[in-house]
Amino acid sequence: MRVSWNRYFMNLAVQAATRSTCPRKHVGAVIVREKSILSTGYNGSIRGADHCTDIGCLMEGGHCIRTVHAEANALVQAASHGVRLEGAEIYVTASPCFDCFKLIANAGIRTIYYGEFYRDERVLAFAEELGITMKHLGIEDEAPA
Numbered sequence: 001m002r003v004s005w006n007r008y009f010m011n012l013a014v015q016a017a018t019r020s021t022c023p024r025k026h027v028g029a030v031i032v033r034e035k036s037i038l039s040t041g042y043n044g045s046i047r048g049a050d051h052c053t054d055i056g057c058l059m060e061g062g063h064c065i066r067t068v069h070a071e072a073n074a075l076v077q078a079a080s081h082g083v084r085l086e087g088a089e090i091y092v093t094a095s096p097c098f099d100c101f102k103l104i105a106n107a108g109i110r111t112i113y114y115g116e117f118y119r120d121e122r123v124l125a126f127a128e129e130l131g132i133t134m135k136h137l138g139i140e141d142e143a144p145a
Contacts, residue, residue: 041074115139
């Protein structure tokens with residue numbers, strides 16, 4: 001079975017999520033332009049710091065603040081390699097939080113594909129206002145074309 005490009009990139013985001021080091025939620029992200037992978041990320045601790053899976057989550061306001069989100073890690077990876085993201089697309093297993101959405105928008109990414117909607121309705125309103133496309137793909141397998 002040959003999957004669509006969208007399913008292929010979302011499957012890669014799902015695979016990236018398997019590297020997550022926070023047991024509360026495993027999230028993966030893949031940034032793509034013209035069917036080429038530019039960067040990937042998953043949620044995990046600050047580079048060099050202890051992981052949630054080793055010492056537990058650091059909770060504040062009902063959220064683990066020990067981890068850097070998958071989207072932010074993918075953006076940082078691109079920046080550290082000098083990769084321009086203007087006009088790219090991002091595939092994320094869960095829709096971005098508002099802070100990650102702002103980073104994605106400022107990076108010039110114009111389309112966000114997500115596997116599940118995660119919490120923040122403000123993202124949808126701001127995406128519409130800014131002309132950023134939000135597309136729900138789901139993370140389930142698709143039937144052959």
